[in-house]
Amino acid sequence: MIRHFDEELKDLKEKILRMGGLVEEQIRGAIRALAERDSALARQIIDNDLRVNAMDVEVDEDCLRLLALHQPAARDLRFVTTTMKISTELERMSDLAENICERAIELNEEPQLKPYIDLPRMANWTLRMVKDSLDAFVNQDTVLARKVCADDDFVDDLTEQLFRELLSFMIEDPRTITRAIRLTFIGKYIERIADHATNMAELVVYLVEGKIIRHTLPTV
Amino acid sequence: MIPTHESATKAEVKGLNFYYGKVQALTDVNLTIAEGQVTALIGPSGCGKTTCLRCFNRMHDLYQGTRYEGEIILYPDKINVIDHSVDPIEVRMRVSMVFQKPNPFPKSIFENVAYGLRIRGVDRRSELHEKVELALRDAALWDEVKDRLRDPAYVLSGGQQQRLCIARALAPDPELLLFDEPTSALDPTATARIEELVSQLKEKVTIVIVTHNMQQAARVSDFTAFMYLGRLVEFDKTDRMFTNPSNKLTEDYITGRFS
Numbered sequence: 001m002i003r004h005f006d007e008e009l010k011d012l013k014e015k016i017l018r019m020g021g022l023v024e025e026q027i028r029g030a031i032r033a034l035a036e037r038d039s040a041l042a043r044q045i046i047d048n049d050l051r052v053n054a055m056d057v058e059v060d061e062d063c064l065r066l067l068a069l070h071q072p073a074a075r076d077l078r079f080v081t082t083t084m085k086i087s088t089e090l091e092r093m094s095d096l097a098e099n100i101c102e103r104a105i106e107l108n109e110e111p112q113l114k115p116y117i118d119l120p121r122m123a124n125w126t127l128r129m130v131k132d133s134l135d136a137f138v139n140q141d142t143v144l145a146r147k148v149c150a151d152d153d154f155v156d157d158l159t160e161q162l163f164r165e166l167l168s169f170m171i172e173d174p175r176t177i178t179r180a181i182r183l184t185f186i187g188k189y190i191e192r193i194a195d196h197a198t199n200m201a202e203l204v205v206y207l208v209e210g211k212i213i214r215h216t217l218p219t220v
Numbered sequence: 221m222i223p224t225h226e227s228a229t230k231a232e233v234k235g236l237n238f239y240y241g242k243v244q245a246l247t248d249v250n251l252t253i254a255e256g257q258v259t260a261l262i263g264p265s266g267c268g269k270t271t272c273l274r275c276f277n278r279m280h281d282l283y284q285g286t287r288y289e290g291e292i293i294l295y296p297d298k299i300n301v302i303d304h305s306v307d308p309i310e311v312r313m314r315v316s317m318v319f320q321k322p323n324p325f326p327k328s329i330f331e332n333v334a335y336g337l338r339i340r341g342v343d344r345r346s347e348l349h350e351k352v353e354l355a356l357r358d359a360a361l362w363d364e365v366k367d368r369l370r371d372p373a374y375v376l377s378g379g380q381q382q383r384l385c386i387a388r389a390l391a392p393d394p395e396l397l398l399f400d401e402p403t404s405a406l407d408p409t410a411t412a413r414i415e416e417l418v419s420q421l422k423e424k425v426t427i428v429i430v431t432h433n434m435q436q437a438a439r440v441s442d443f444t445a446f447m448y449l450g451r452l453v454e455f456d457k458t459d460r461m462f463t464n465p466s467n468k469l470t471e472d473y474i475t476g477r478f479s
Contacts, residue, residue, distance in 0.1 A: 003476065003477075005476070071435050072475065073434065073438070073462045073463075073474045073475055074461075074462060074463065074464065074465050074470075074471050074474045074475050075471060075475060076475045077462070077463060078463065078464070210463065210464030
């Protein structure tokens with residue numbers, strides 16, 4: 001039986017995908033603004049965050065309306081509530097992309113401290129996690145979702161490594177401290193984005209299996 | 221099939237088969253009714269949920285050619301209520317029923333509630349009054365009718381009549397109260413009152429309710445049994461049934477994708 005409600009669920013899913021696509025662009029753009037020292041691009045990314053915020057509100061309203069009017073149950077209920085949370089995760093990621101841009105603009109006002117190698121590497125890895133968690137959501141793929149959860153460890157390791165490297169800069173030459181701290185912040189922002197991707201992946205497992213794997217050790 | 225209950229067992233359905241003449245309406249139904257809890261029976265029309273409910277107080281005995289097989293054990297004394305040696309009148313003293321449409325007797329409000337007590341031999345005025353008042357209070361109707369107990373029951377609104385029928389069912393102090401779609405003939409306000417009542421009554425009496433309204437089952441029950449084609453498909457805690465049912469048929473029915 002094809003129902004009006006199913007159409008609405010489909011629309012909602014498409015909306016999340018558009019939002020996800022936009023957030024991926026935000027993260028990618030933020031890293032480019034940093035790597036290419038492009039402050040104009042950074043400002044554009046910051047402006048774009050408003051679009052993501054608007055989509056977050058729209059998805060929220062859609063979900064509330066579906067809950068109120070259709071009183072979904074079982075899988076449908078899990079879908080709507082999960083979508084609400086995923087929307088929040090995406091919005092947070094976009095906020096962090098905005099933060100990266102703010103630090104990038106500050107950094108671009110001084111000479112580059114060092115070639116950026118680890119940060120783009122972390123960012124690419126993280127972007128893949130974001131993409132995988134969105135794909136897992138679309139295809140209801142819990143194997144992929146669990147892989148995203150496991151992938152998070154790698155980003156954590158890179159963050160630690162980056163911090164140690166920047167610390168050696170600071171110890172050697174205190175004049176680098178301002179820049180090194182800003183870069184440390186960016187590392188942390190990327191690491192947080194990966195955490196949000198992990199949260200999304202955990203939500204996908206709940207959506208498909210009805211099992212809450214949050215706040216437990218990841219299992220592959 | 222049978223979830224572990226924290227509460228004691230009030231009744232146990234074991235291998236229940238039921239026949240209307242040659243037509244088998246129930247097949248091997250197994251179900252545990254937890255004491256002091258609300259158990260909802262849901263399923264599409266013709267799935268056997270009302271048939272199952274009516275076995276609990278031997279309502280089918282009123283019709284020719286019906287046949288029970290299996291057991292419905294009523295605790296604590298563990299009598300099999302569908303056994304032919306058990307008197308159906310005895311069963312109905314312990315297992316009351318409220319029907320789909322309010323069906324008050326053509327008597328006064330007072331006499332409707334007193335009826336079950338009188339046929340059980342209660343005739344002392346003070347005792348009758350006390351028990352009628354208690355039943356009407358339990359059914360959340362007392363304040364609305366206390367000044368007109370001698371009025372005919374038919375002057376009451378539909379929702380009030382249904383609460384009167386609940387009071388009538390409660391008066392003899394049953395152990396098990398059966399509801400057969402008790403709100404399908406009522407407006408949303410009266411429905412909300414009955415649902416509220418069901419939640420309050422489970423403190424006193426174990427309840428089994430048949431409902432077509434899935435949200436109602438979700439709101440009022442602690443356990444839900446989903447039936448299809450005369451069989452029990454899934455039985456679990458209500459919150460689990462409505463968030464993460466384990467059977468595909470249940471999932472389809474609960475999400476309205478049943479075809």
